[in-house]
Structures are given as C-alpha cells and as structure tokens.
Amino acid sequence: MTKNKNNQAIWNTRIKKKTSKLFEKIGSSIDIDKRLYKEDIAGSIVHVEMLFKQKIITFKIKNKIIYGLQKIEKEISRNKFEYNKKYEDIHMNIEKKLFQIIGEEAGYIHTARSRNDQVITDLKIWIKSATQEINIYLDKIIKSTIKIAEKNIETVMPGFTHLKNAQPISLGHYFMAYVEMFKRDKRRFINNFESLNESPLGVAALTGTSFNIDRNYTAKKLGFSNPTNNSIDTVSDRDFVLDFLFSISVCSMHISRIAEELIIWNSDGFNLIHLSDKVVTGSSIMPQKKNPDLIEFLRGKTGTTFGNLFSMLTILKGLPLSYFKDMQDDKEIVFKSYDTLINCLKIFNEILKNITPNKKKMYELADSGFITATDLADYLVKNHSMSFRKAYKKTAEIVNFAENKKKKLTELKIEELKKIEPKLTNDVLKVFDIKNSINSKKSYGGTSFENIKKMIMKYKRNK
Numbered sequence: 001m002t003k004n005k006n007n008q009a010i011w012n013t014r015i016k017k018k019t020s021k022l023f024e025k026i027g028s029s030i031d032i033d034k035r036l037y038k039e040d041i042a043g044s045i046v047h048v049e050m051l052f053k054q055k056i057i058t059f060k061i062k063n064k065i066i067y068g069l070q071k072i073e074k075e076i077s078r079n080k081f082e083y084n085k086k087y088e089d090i091h092m093n094i095e096k097k098l099f100q101i102i103g104e105e106a107g108y109i110h111t112a113r114s115r116n117d118q119v120i121t122d123l124k125i126w127i128k129s130a131t132q133e134i135n136i137y138l139d140k141i142i143k144s145t146i147k148i149a150e151k152n153i154e155t156v157m158p159g160f161t162h163l164k165n166a167q168p169i170s171l172g173h174y175f176m177a178y179v180e181m182f183k184r185d186k187r188r189f190i191n192n193f194e195s196l197n198e199s200p201l202g203v204a205a206l207t208g209t210s211f212n213i214d215r216n217y218t219a220k221k222l223g224f225s226n227p228t229n230n231s232i233d234t235v236s237d238r239d240f241v242l243d244f245l246f247s248i249s250v251c252s253m254h255i256s257r258i259a260e261e262l263i264i265w266n267s268d269g270f271n272l273i274h275l276s277d278k279v280v281t282g283s284s285i286m287p288q289k290k291n292p293d294l295i296e297f298l299r300g301k302t303g304t305t306f307g308n309l310f311s312m313l314t315i316l317k318g319l320p321l322s323y324f325k326d327m328q329d330d331k332e333i334v335f336k337s338y339d340t341l342i343n344c345l346k347i348f349n350e351i352l353k354n355i356t357p358n359k360k361k362m363y364e365l366a367d368s369g370f371i372t373a374t375d376l377a378d379y380l381v382k383n384h385s386m387s388f389r390k391a392y393k394k395t396a397e398i399v400n401f402a403e404n405k406k407k408k409l410t411e412l413k414i415e416e417l418k419k420i421e422p423k424l425t426n427d428v429l430k431v432f433d434i435k436n437s438i439n440s441k442k443s444y445g446g447t448s449f450e451n452i453k454k455m456i457m458k459y460k461r462n463k
C-alpha cells in the first residue's frame, strides 16, 4: 500500500500509540473476513444510495464512492488488492482503499452506520447464499440416493435393531430413509431464512442513528424482507449463526450415520457392500488392504461441525449486550463449518456412485436369525384369532424349538410346527418367506416393494 496520511488507523487522533505489533497480527481478522468482500461492497453501495436518496450526501459524492467501491471490487476479484493487517478487517481495508482512490470524500461512506451492523449485514447475506449452495448439493445427494434406491427396490437385506437381525427390508427402503433425512435437512436450512431475512443495516453501533435513514429501502435493495426491530438486539444477536451451525451439524450427523453403516457393511465380518477402488485407500504396510478411509472422513467430520456449534454457543453464553470482540470469531467458525459440510456432501455423492451391494450376502444374512418370526406372530393373530401377546409367546416357543434343532424357520416341517400349535396348517409355511414378509408390509411408509416404488415415483415427480 502506498504511503500517505491515510496509512494509519482511523482512530489515530484519539489513540496516540500504534497498536502493539502482536495485537495487530493476532487481533486482525482480515485473513478470514476477506471472504465477505462482495457482500461488504454490495452493502456499502446500497447504503450510500440510501444516504443520497435521503439527502444526507450529495449526488456527486454518492457517485464517487460507488465508482471507488466498484473499482475495489474488481481489484479484489482479480487478486490485485493488497490487504493490510493493520486495518484489522475487510470493512476498514475497503474504506482505507476508498480514501486512496477517491480522496477525502470517502469519509462520507461511514455516515449513519458502524462496523457492528455492517459485519452482520455482510454475514447474513453470505449465509443466505451459502444456504442456497448447500441446498443445491443436498438436491444432488437426494437424486443420487433415490437412484441407488430405485436400483435396489427388490434387493433384500436384514433390517437391524441393535445391529441384530430384526425384520427383512428392501435396501431401496433403507436408502429412501436417508432421502427423508436429507429432505428434512433442506427444510431446516430453508427455515432459517426467516431470521436471515431481517436486515441489520442502519442500527449503527447499538442505538440506531439520528440521521433520517431509510432502513426499509436498504433492506429491500439487499434482498432482505424487512429491517430488524431492536438496535441493541441486532448487534448482539448471533442466533442466526447458531441456526446455521446447528443445521450444518444435523446434516453432517446424518451423513455420519450412513457413513458408519457403510463402514460396518463394508467390513469383512459383514461384507454386505463392495466399494469401488475409486473410494478406498491402501495401507502402507499391509499389501492386501482396501480401506474405506473416505467414508471414515465423513464420519469424523461431525467432530468439526459439532465442535464449531459448541464454540459459538460458548462464546455467546453470558456475553453481555451488545458488541464485543468475542463475536469476531463467528466468521471463522461459520466458514469452517460450511467448507466442511460442502466437502462432505461432495464426497458422499461420490461414494453413493461407487457402492455395489453384495446381494447374495445380504440375502443370506437376511435368511438367518429367525428374521420372519414377527410374521408368524402376525399370521397367528390374523388366522387363529389369537391376541398378539399370545401369538408372540407361541412364536417364541417355535423359535426356541428351531434353535434347539439348529434349523431355520423355513426348514421346519409342518408336523413339527403342529406339535407346538396344533391349529397350524400348511398355509403357514409361506409366512417364513423373506420376500413375502417384505411385501406384506404395505402399511403407509412400510417396506413393501410397491410402497417404495410409489414413493420413488412421487419424489422423482415433485422433487
């Protein structure tokens, strides 16, 4: 930066000594908040337009400032801008540069505003577009998940509770469960728009201003729906940051759950899925290994996203109103969580395209652990007018019998079954069939092939 009298802190008339070098280096946030340059310039342009509209600054000054700001934006986007830690943050770096470009009239830009409202205006605009970006990736994930579900409507696998065989399900149904989660994630992000759509600009440091500003005008021009209602709350509020971090945490938690399942299914013990070589890595010592590192990466990243949510909650806990430097960390946290989630979404989409179910193994596993016992109990209720509890007990006796004989339910003879429940007829044998079991779960939301097909069609139609 060229040497001139502006090459000094804005407050140098009041604060005589230069800021300690150490503080300048550590307290400066420019390396992080430079990511907000576009939002900051957009906010400043609308702000000076409003100042002119309200006759607070002249036409000439407004135009000069806008000219300077646009020049700065070009410089930054072309990587020609030299940031200076001495000016702390993106707001001061831009203001200082404006002085260099247009001279003393740059001094009008900060009329009726403070960095306190400026920074949250920038951050809200940034989070709004980040939210849209995340939702684009979530749409891709939903599409890929539906695709793999559609290919596996009739792929049979054991449904687990406690990771023990529970009842047979369709692999398609399992994937569609995650579609529900990702759809909820989308909605959770969209719900945040309500508070993100309130414009902070114009509350100044904490009190509002004596200038006759038009906050509705700046709000509308910047894409907000209305201005915030209380100046003190506005500069103190970071709830919108928490909402964003929470939504990211929940989404990354969903990804970590499916990641964990895929890791288990890919283990040699389960061997239910195969991962293509594209998404595994080798070992430095064990030549035979193909490890699901990328999926583990997904599972692990909840550490970052949850941690960031807790960092922000902790920063805000007990913090008096209104602005404190403590809050400056919000941006580093938000950017880190966002980058982490975007990476996870990209990787997860790639993983989905590189999984092949081991259908034979899935079926074999589903065909063990007396997995259709509940179907037998249901059958007894429906066909032999038993209460469910009585049918449950009878079925447990039959399972005990099969276990003692080291037989599967499908291997039991009708004569053996009759010894335990004389009313039984040949007809009962079909309830042990796994596919029959899956297909019988026709209640809304259940795992029958027909249900899944319908749900997939529905989601493909209206997204």
Ligand code: ARG
Residues within 6 Å of the ligand: 029, 033, 088, 089, 115, 116, 119, 323, 325, 327, 328, 329
């Ligand atoms: N860089 C600051 C932050 O991100 C901007 C607000 C500074 N306000 C102040 N009163 N020091 O929080």
